[in-house]
Amino acid sequence: MIAWRRHLHRHPEVSFHEHETSAFVAQTLGELGVEVSRPTETSVLGRLAGTEPGPVVALRADIDALPITEESGVEFAPERPGAMHACGHDGHTAMLLGAAATLAAEGVPRGEVRFIFQHGEELAPGGARELIAAGVMEGVDFVYGCHLWTPLEYGKVAAVPGDWMAAADFFELRVTGRGGHAGLPHTAVDTVACAAELVGALQHIVSRRLDPLAAAVVTVGSFHAGDAPNVIPGEAVLRGTARSFDPDVRALIPKLIEEIGHGVCAAHRADFELDFVYGYAPVVNDAAAVELVRSVAAEELADLAPIMGGDDFSAYLAEAPGCYAFIGAGGAFPHHHPRFVIDERALAIGTRMHVDVARKVLG
Ligand SMILES: [Zn+2]
Numbered sequence: 001m002i003a004w005r006r007h008l009h010r011h012p013e014v015s016f017h018e019h020e021t022s023a024f025v026a027q028t029l030g031e032l033g034v035e036v037s038r039p040t041e042t043s044v045l046g047r048l049a050g051t052e053p054g055p056v057v058a059l060r061a062d063i064d065a066l067p068i069t070e071e072s073g074v075e076f077a078p079e080r081p082g083a084m085h086a087c088g089h090d091g092h093t094a095m096l097l098g099a100a101a102t103l104a105a106e107g108v109p110r111g112e113v114r115f116i117f118q119h120g121e122e123l124a125p126g127g128a129r130e131l132i133a134a135g136v137m138e139g140v141d142f143v144y145g146c147h148l149w150t151p152l153e154y155g156k157v158a159a160v161p162g163d164w165m166a167a168a169d170f171f172e173l174r175v176t177g178r179g180g181h182a183g184l185p186h187t188a189v190d191t192v193a194c195a196a197e198l199v200g201a202l203q204h205i206v207s208r209r210l211d212p213l214a215a216a217v218v219t220v221g222s223f224h225a226g227d228a229p230n231v232i233p234g235e236a237v238l239r240g241t242a243r244s245f246d247p248d249v250r251a252l253i254p255k256l257i258e259e260i261g262h263g264v265c266a267a268h269r270a271d272f273e274l275d276f277v278y279g280y281a282p283v284v285n286d287a288a289a290v291e292l293v294r295s296v297a298a299e300e301l302a303d304l305a306p307i308m309g310g311d312d313f314s315a316y317l318a319e320a321p322g323c324y325a326f327i328g329a330g331g332a333f334p335h336h337h338p339r340f341v342i343d344e345r346a347l348a349i350g351t352r353m354h355v356d357v358a359r360k361v362l363g
């Protein structure tokens, strides 16, 4: 599994471009004796079916990388800049391949195990909804997935009922003014100064407008305006993400962005346009499914509070009861960081969890 993981790590592909990755997964599954199909161009579905009828359990791994240039210094770093497995999805892929190898070797007497190798988790609207539209969840009784998690120490597993990961929505704000000479600002409408004020003002959504006990995040992660030090640009574009759990809070955030955006821009004579896209629903784990998962991780169970990261595993949970667990992979740098590394010993734990959850559901 470490060899598989390092091969994938050396050849990362960003969301919706996982051509070599999915070909590698399909070939490996085929060699293991797993029935392989390709629900979309860059995803893979594996099936092991028993001769007797029984429950259908789906196990999911996401396979995509991020548009980051790696700085970790590991010997199996990518050959090309611009893509990196900085979230651990290379490990997820290797763990699910490991589970497929184990279950293929011992055989599935009854029911069915489905191995979902999902493309495009890191980019909304995400690959999960395409796979569901392609029918991968038809007849599924139980769905399980896991994320390697470096803030959690190696050897620990977290499976938590209820709200677990936040809704992840995305927005783009376009501030338009009037370009001009940087030395004559009174003849222009300065979009940089206006948009800079808007970035700060948006933080009032969480700190002043929402109930302090309601979890929410508004992050502007991208600010683009201008190319020259002596030119006032006519346009500034901000892009960001909003996170929440409560459906009312989720619906309120775009209204507040709109209100604050119009207010700030009106004060500075600029125009404002908001494009808000609802991304992933919150990941809410089924209580009974969590109990089943916890029962096969008795030794390693850890307490972990819900996080405001999002994952389109929520789309599967809308189709069948299930659980999204976190596997401790202890490391110094956060997910999505150019120096992100995982503790590879965690692969064995994640694989065993996949296998034991499948065995337990199949009885
Ligand atoms: Zn990620």
Ligand SMILES: [Zn+2]
Binding pocket: 087, 088, 089, 147
């Ligand atoms: Zn991830």
